[in-house]
Amino acid sequence: MxxxxxxxxxxFVIIGVxxxxxxxxxxxxxxxxxxADAAPKATPVPGQIR
Structure with a gap:
């Protein structure tokens, strides 16, 4: 038993995986x-203080 x-x-574990x-x-x-729909990365502006 x-x-x-x-x-x-x-x-059940195998089915779950x-x-x-x-x-x-x-x-x-x-x-x-x-x-693909994610917002594009921000590009730094020239002369911007980091």
Whole structure:
């Protein structure tokens, strides 16, 4: 009986890891979450004090 619970826990962990990785992959490939829309870096103005 204990081995059955161990196998179930292992199965849920594997499903969670694969599902989490799939979710991250989906969100990173989704156009709403891409870094292409991120604001560009600010360029320093010549003569600006650092």
């Amino acid at each position: 204990k081995s059955c619970f161990g196998l179930l826990i292992l199965l 694969i599902g989490g990785g799939g979710l991250i992959w989906y969100l990173s490939s989704n156009t709403e979450f891409t870094r």
